[in-house]
Amino acid sequence: MKDFFAVSGLGGKKVLSGTIPVYGSKNALAPALAAPFVFREPLSLSNVPLLEDLKRTEELFSDIGVSAKARGRTYTFTVPKSIETSLSEDIAKRIRASILLTGPILARFGSVSFPHPGGCVIGERPIDIFLEGYRAMGAIVRETRRHYYIRAPKGGLRGATFYFRTQSVTGTETFALAALLSHGTTVLKNAAIEPEITELLTFLRASGAEIEGIGTQTLVIRGGGLLKRRAPRYRIIPDRIEAGSFLILAALAGKKVTVRNCEPAHLDSILHFLSHAGVSLAVEKTAVTVTARRDGTAYRSVGIKTHEYPGFPTDLQAPAVVFLTQAEGDTTVFETIFEGRLNYTDELNRMGADIRMMDPHRVLVKGPTRLSGKTLESPDLRAGLAYLIAGIVANGRSVIHNAYHVDRGYERIEERLRAIGVPIERKTK
Ligand code: EPU
Numbered sequence: 565m566k567d568f569f570a571v572s573g574l575g576g577k578k579v580l581s582g583t584i585p586v587y588g589s590k591n592a593l594a595p596a597l598a599a600p601f602v603f604r605e606p607l608s609l610s611n612v613p614l615l616e617d618l619k620r621t622e623e624l625f626s627d628i629g630v631s632a633k634a635r636g637r638t639y640t641f642t643v644p645k646s647i648e649t650s651l652s653e654d655i656a657k658r659i660r661a662s663i664l665l666t667g668p669i670l671a672r673f674g675s676v677s678f679p680h681p682g683g684c685v686i687g688e689r690p691i692d693i694f695l696e697g698y699r700a701m702g703a704i705v706r707e708t709r710r711h712y713y714i715r716a717p718k719g720g721l722r723g724a725t726f727y728f729r730t731q732s733v734t735g736t737e738t739f740a741l742a743a744l745l746s747h748g749t750t751v752l753k754n755a756a757i758e759p760e761i762t763e764l765l766t767f768l769r770a771s772g773a774e775i776e777g778i779g780t781q782t783l784v785i786r787g788g789g790l791l792k793r794r795a796p797r798y799r800i801i802p803d804r805i806e807a808g809s810f811l812i813l814a815a816l817a818g819k820k821v822t823v824r825n826c827e828p829a830h831l832d833s834i835l836h837f838l839s840h841a842g843v844s845l846a847v848e849k850t851a852v853t854v855t856a857r858r859d860g861t862a863y864r865s866v867g868i869k870t871h872e873y874p875g876f877p878t879d880l881q882a883p884a885v886v887f888l889t890q891a892e893g894d895t896t897v898f899e900t901i902f903e904g905r906l907n908y909t910d911e912l913n914r915m916g917a918d919i920r921m922m923d924p925h926r927v928l929v930k931g932p933t934r935l936s937g938k939t940l941e942s943p944d945l946r947a948g949l950a951y952l953i954a955g956i957v958a959n960g961r962s963v964i965h966n967a968y969h970v971d972r973g974y975e976r977i978e979e980r981l982r983a984i985g986v987p988i989e990r991k992t993k
Pocket of ligand 1: 591
């Protein structure tokens with residue numbers, strides 16, 4: 565059975581009102597699911613978003629012998645003394661983030677094998693950095709056409725100095741976790757500093773890990789074996805991409821909408837973008853309210869260049885492009901992180917947008933344009949959400965197929981959207 569969304573477009577009217585909650589972050593959950601391997605005691609995660617990746621990881625854990633217990637949004641994971649270190653082809657291929665598990669499993673159990681996580685619509689998604697890092701820590705990497713077999717040296721992984729030739733979010737998380745269970749000191753240079761990383765590292769440090777440089781691009785991590793904190797419990801941070809997507813929607817279709825349960829300190833780039841475009845924002849401690857302009861004039865367009873944190877997130881690029889189709893002026897959007905992450909713009913053009921592809925990394929968006937409802941296939945989670953937003957803004961009805969892509973990043977989105985007045989339904993074909 566395949567779900568899809570049916571949306572009755574608001575035709576540019578700004579009528580949504582009320583409060584929309586932000587749930588725990590998908591991309592903070594990913595490294596948190598790898599964290600139980602560095603603890604001696606069971607690790608509990610709270611504020612867990614109930615997403616597809618969680619279900620798949622639970623299946624993978626059950627395969628390899630890690631137990632998971634759920635109570636509402638709190639999950640407790642127990643890693644036994646020995647596990648199966650070969651990750652199943654089917655699951656590992658479907659969740660790219662499963663690559664994160666390979667570092668701590670290798671460091672704790674001495675070996676790991678897994679299939680290539682595979683490319684996806686936003687680009688190639690190679691794993692060469694991971695293999696380079698494991699080799700730098702003394703591991704032997706054997707590759708076949710479809711599989712990787714990695715073995716730690718006798719006595720375990722060795723701390724190493726490792727320079728990321730390109731900043732990698734999951735790479736930084738993986739090596740930081742592996743380094744904790746290695747011998748000696750690991751220095752990670754040009755490390756990524758996304759909040760999903762720094763919050764977890766801060767928790768690990770509070771749990772006894774020796775980590776210096778948190779929040780900077782150089783991390784110094786001393787390996788010291790399993791962390792011994794009693795009953796460790798980590799709260800997943802609010803999803804900054806979900807918050808940003810809701811703010812964009814609120815700016816385009818809201819009369820007065822409050823995005824709550826968010827962390828405004830993680831939203832600098834999107835708040836800056838929206839306020840420069842002329843969106844009226846009121847920022848509080850854990851909420852941001854967007855109020856429609858009284859005079860009804862169009863927003864100004866503002867250029868975007870995606871960048872590692874604290875720059876403009878690539879994961880918000882697609883929703884922001886929908887915003888720009890409704891803003892006055894011509895502007896360039898430069899996607900610097902992933903090739904192939906602008907391909908979804910063809911479908912926005914079919915809805916009436918004027919977006920010109922200059923090269924695989926850059927588009928020119930001319931606005932404002934009137935969008936009309938269409939039947940669309942969501943290519944990945946972020947572009948899928950962009951299509952939903954476009955459908956809400958458009959005239960007429962839109963159908964967005966492949967709801968499961970959107971579900972991968974946004975838990976029960978239609979219920980939260982309906983609560984602020986979006987005419988949206990989930991249907992099953
Ligand atoms: N890269 C390599 N080799 C590697 C790893 C990465 O060349 O071995 C390249 C990538 O191709 C990319 C760049 O390095 O050009 C940065 O990618 P990064 O490794 O940072 O991406 P990631 O860790 O795989 C995470 C998020 C993504 C998000 C990116 C960038 C998680 C689970 N995923 O991916 O989230 O787009 O960082 O911020 O944290 C999404 O949520 O829609 C999503 C794709």
